[in-house]
Amino acid sequence: xxxxxxxxxxLYRDHSxxxxxxxxxxxxxxxxxxxxMQDAFVxxxxxxxxxxxxxxxxAWLIRTGYHCGIDQIRQRSTARRRAHLLLPTELxxxxxxxxxxxxxxxxxxxxxLFTCCHPSLSMEARIALTLREMCGLTTEQVxxxxxxxxxxxAQRIVRAKRKIRDAxxxxxxxxxxxxxxxxxxxxxxxxxxxxxxxxxxxxxSVVDISLxxxxxxxxxxxxxxxxxxxxxxxxxxxxxxxxxREARQDSDGELVTLDAQDRRLWRQExxxxxxxxxxxxxxxxxxxxxxxxxxxxxxxxxxSRAEQTDWGxxxxxxxxxxxxxxxxxxxLNRAVAIAMNGAPDTGLKxxxxxxxxxxxxxxxxxxxxxxxxxxxxxQHKAARSAYQQALLLVTLDPEKRFxxxxxxxxxxxx
Amino acid sequence: MKYVALVxxxxxxxxxxxxxxxxxxxxxxxxxxxxxxxxxxxxxxxxLQPTETATTVRVRDGxxxxxxxxxxxxxxxxxxxxxxxxxxxNEALQLASRIPPARLGSIEVRPVRELPPKAEPxxxxxxxx
Numbered sequence: 001x002x003x004x005x006x007x008x009x010x011l012y013r014d015h016s017x018x019x020x021x022x023x024x025x026x027x028x029x030x031x032x033x034x035x036x037m038q039d040a041f042v043x044x045x046x047x048x049x050x051x052x053x054x055x056x057x058x059a060w061l062i063r064t065g066y067h068c069g070i071d072q073i074r075q076r077s078t079a080r081r082r083a084h085l086l087l088p089t090e091l092x093x094x095x096x097x098x099x100x101x102x103x104x105x106x107x108x109x110x111x112x113l114f115t116c117c118h119p120s121l122s123m124e125a126r127i128a129l130t131l132r133e134m135c136g137l138t139t140e141q142v143x144x145x146x147x148x149x150x151x152x153x154a155q156r157i158v159r160a161k162r163k164i165r166d167a168x169x170x171x172x173x174x175x176x177x178x179x180x181x182x183x184x185x186x187x188x189x190x191x192x193x194x195x196x197x198x199x200x201x202x203x204x205s206v207v208d209i210s211l212x213x214x215x216x217x218x219x220x221x222x223x224x225x226x227x228x229x230x231x232x233x234x235x236x237x238x239x240x241x242x243x244x245r246e247a248r249q250d251s252d253g254e255l256v257t258l259d260a261q262d263r264r265l266w267r268q269e270x271x272x273x274x275x276x277x278x279x280x281x282x283x284x285x286x287x288x289x290x291x292x293x294x295x296x297x298x299x300x301x302x303x304s305r306a307e308q309t310d311w312g313x314x315x316x317x318x319x320x321x322x323x324x325x326x327x328x329x330x331x332l333n334r335a336v337a338i339a340m341n342g343a344p345d346t347g348l349k350x351x352x353x354x355x356x357x358x359x360x361x362x363x364x365x366x367x368x369x370x371x372x373x374x375x376x377x378x379q380h381k382a383a384r385s386a387y388q389q390a391l392l393l394v395t396l397d398p399e400k401r402f403x404x405x406x407x408x409x410x411x412x413x414x
Numbered sequence: 415m416k417y418v419a420l421v422x423x424x425x426x427x428x429x430x431x432x433x434x435x436x437x438x439x440x441x442x443x444x445x446x447x448x449x450x451x452x453x454x455x456x457x458x459x460x461x462l463q464p465t466e467t468a469t470t471v472r473v474r475d476g477x478x479x480x481x482x483x484x485x486x487x488x489x490x491x492x493x494x495x496x497x498x499x500x501x502x503x504n505e506a507l508q509l510a511s512r513i514p515p516a517r518l519g520s521i522e523v524r525p526v527r528e529l530p531p532k533a534e535p536x537x538x539x540x541x542x543x
Contacts, residue, residue, distance in 0.1 A: 120503060167525045168415045170502040178504075 008045050011057055016041065017136045019061045021108035025171055026062075026098065027069040030133075030161040035072060040065035059100045066095060109134070110173045110225050113218075114182060117189040118169045125160035126189050127196070128153055134221075135214045145211055146196070179228065187234050187290060190218050194238050198245070199396070212242055223277075229284030232277045233291030239274030240297035243267040255402040259306040271301045292321045311341035328357045332366055339373050348373055364393035368403060375410065384410050416457065416526040417498045417506040422490035423519025425464050442514045454499065455509055461494035490519050497526075 016037060023033035040061045054060035073089050093099075116129040124146075131142045139157065143150040163169065174182040197211025219235045247265035250256055278298055281291040296317050303309040318334035331354050339347020351370050360366045371386035387407040394400050428436070443461070450456035468484040484491065493515065500506035503523070510521040 118503075120507070166527075168502040170504050172502075 007053070008041065008048070011044070011061075012041055013136075015058050015061060017134070018058060018105060018109065019065060020133070021112040022062050022100070022105050023065045023069060025108050025111060026066050026093065027073075028092075028171075029165055031158075032069050032072060033065075036065040036069035037061075039068035043068070058105070062100055062105075063095065063098065066098060070095075106225060107173055109221065111171045113186055113222065114174065115164055115169055115171050117186040118164070119185050120167065120169060121160050121163065122156075123189075123192070125156050127193055128157055129160055130189055130218070131193065131211075131214060132157060134218060137214070173226075183226075183228060183230060184289075186222065187230060190215050190222070191234060191238070191290070193218070194241075198241060212238070212245075216242070229281045230288040230290050232281035232284070233288060233294050236274045236277035236281060236294035237290050237297055239270050239277060240294060240301050243270035243274060243301065249398070253398070254405075255398045257402075258300060261306075263304060263306075266301065274298070274301070287320075289321070289325050292317055292324075309340075311337055315341050328354050328360045329363070332360065332363075332369060336369050336373070339376075344373055344377050348377075362393060364390045364395075364399070364403075366390075367393065371403075371406070375406070380410050415500055415502065415506075417500055417503075417510075418524050418526060419459075419496040419498055419506070419510045419513060420492060420522040420524070421461075421494040421496070421513060421515050421519065422488075422522065423493050423515050424489065425491050425493070427518055428493075439514055446512060446514060449512075450496075450498070450509065457497040457499050459494065459496035462492060464493075465491045493519070 019040065020033055020037040023036050024030055027033050027036060043064050044057075044061060048054075070089050070092065073092075113130065113134055116133055117126050119126075121129070128142055128146065131137050131145065132139060137145070139154050140150050143153040146153065164171075193211050194215035197213075197215065216235070216238050219231065219238060223231045223235055244258075244261065244266050246267070247261035247263065248256055256262075274294070275298055278291070278294050281287065281294065287295070296314055299310050299314050299317070314337045315334070318330065318337050322330050322334050332351070335347045335350035335354070337347075338350060348370070351366070351373070354360050355366070367386045367390035371383045371390060374380075374383035374386060384407060387403055387410070391400065391403050391407070394403060431439070447456060447459070465484045468482075470481050470483065470485050472479045472481075496510075496513065498506055498509055500509060503525075506523050506525075510516065510523050513521055515521070
């Protein structure tokens with residue numbers, strides 16, 4: 001009996017998301033599918049100890065959940081405000097004709113991911129829905145990972161689910177022709193989840209959910225279901241960045257820049273895995289946004305000392321990125337790379353060229369980058385004023401302390 | 415699935431247009447409606463006269479109040495609407511992106527709301543079967 005129920009526990013852990021993803025497709029409604037999935041597991045706990053466990057537990061849970069969902073639709077009175085928006089049961093597939101082929105069920109996870117990452121939802125809702133529905137985190141876990149109040153988050157999720165249903169956001173895997181338009185939406189959400197965790201790996205480590213791990217798990221699953229070059233590129237980028245995690249702060253928790261990091265702390269196994277992903281990505285030309293970014297991360301990862309960094313290659317990669325995905329932030333990074341590649345004056349001039357851009361003039365890293373180049377050039381007075389400008393704009397404490405340290409070093413020098 | 419695409423732009427941008435540019439835009443809209451009709455996505459729609467022609471009506475405590483101007487002063491003004499038939503939001507967004515004023519202002523895409531079924535008339539309390 002108790003082994004049966006612990007079996008159901010592990011089944012819940014392993015299959016509840018898949019069962020739910022399929023029930024959303026079959027019933028056409030997130031909330032209804034979640035209730036139906038819960039009902040199916042309750043039925044399993046009651047029936048399996050008596051009747052024995054079915055040959056295909058997932059299919060059994062889906063069929064039972066579907067049956068419960070149809071009952072729910074029939075029971076809901078029309079007085080409920082939105083009851084008429086549910087699909088009428090006549091339009092739902094008959095229970096005997098349900099498509100429960102393993103490939104269809106696997107694709108349901110993809111359908112769910114594309115729906116959760118739909119650009120018509122707010123970015124906050126996309127991230128929250130993806131963590132909750134795809135990663136199986138509870139609302140409380142997602143709220144704590146995103147530093148939000150659970151009630152606020154719950155409301156956002158409810159609103160997003162209603163919009164998915166009422167505005168008919170599709171629950172579908174894009175066709176091969178639609179992929180270039182829609183895949184970036186999904187990759188962007190996964191990368192934001194990763195960065196949300198990565199930028200927070202300092203300090204407030206009260207959170208027991210690792211967003212970086214969740215993002216990489218999602219990326220892995222996506223790579224299995226949708227083996228596209230950019231998915232591999234994103235996996236490579238996340239692994240190569242994450243490999244440097246322990247070196248990004250010193251024992252006092254202070255920020256350490258790339259050139260000053262102790263490279264022995266970089267996790268070589270992750271770098272190797274990241275480079276393997278990158279090679280897979282590069283085999284599928286043309287290299288996209290994440291693949292190019294990962295290529296840059298790989299150049300850093302492969303330099304055993306900062307002075308050995310192949311800046312020429314980094315400049316060429318930024319050239320390609322800026323040509324295909326022009327943005328002021330990439331132009332900033334390209335200018336820094338050019339300066340580091342032995343042309344500091346050109347780099348500084350390129351920085352001046354973009355200084356007036358509204359997205360750049362208020363970006364603390366622009367002023368910090370400029371200050372750093374001026375400092376390397378020995379132009380201490382100009383460097384100081386750029387650091388001061390950066391300090392006016394910076395928000396995160398570790399970065400603020402870093403800039404203050406650099407400024408203090410310059411105050412003490414002639 | 416029906417969607418309404420509400421077309422908004424700053425009327426001052428339109429007012430500042432040359433006569434030729436304005437005529438071209440209109441012709442482009444006519445061609446767009448033709449395309450949408452042929453493909454079966456166009457259910458209806460209409461461009462609107464500028465907001466200076468708008469009058470707002472409210473009824474409060476049974477009294478009708480009439481005032482000059484649009485319901486709300488906004489940066490962009492409602493300039494017209496399309497009623498579209500689309501399979502899902504992706505298709506509706508794709509159709510909306512081809513509405514010419516999308517380049518000048520913005521198109522708000524909203525699913526129409528289906529009303530609940532008409533309520534059955536209440537039976538008289540004294541009625542016997």
